[in-house]
Amino acid sequence: MQTEKGKFYDVEMQVSNERNIPKRMRFYQAAIDISFLDKGNSYNNLNDSFIIFIRAEVLIPRRSAS
Numbered sequence: 001m002q003t004e005k006g007k008f009y010d011v012e013m014q015v016s017n018e019r020n021i022p023k024r025m026r027f028y029q030a031a032i033d034i035s036f037l038d039k040g041n042s043y044n045n046l047n048d049s050f051i052i053f054i055r056a057e058v059l060i061p062r063r064s065a066s
Contacts, residue, residue, distance in 0.1 A: 008032055008049040017057055025051050 001009045010028055014021070032049045 006047040008047055011052045014053055014055040021053065
């Protein structure tokens with residue numbers, strides 16, 4: 001979804017417990033960037049983008065206070 005200000009949001013639902021989420025997020029981010037930046041354009045022209053994963057399980061557990 002792209003906002004009126006050009007920011008892009010990608011919302012993903014994860015129902016299975018996969019261990020490749022960080023690399024998957026990296027791939028999605030690259031695909032978004034490639035789709036918005038034409039060859040020869042400055043990287044400064046990339047719009048802000050956000051990938052939101054909704055999961056049933058915790059991806060990064062909280063650290064206990066020492």
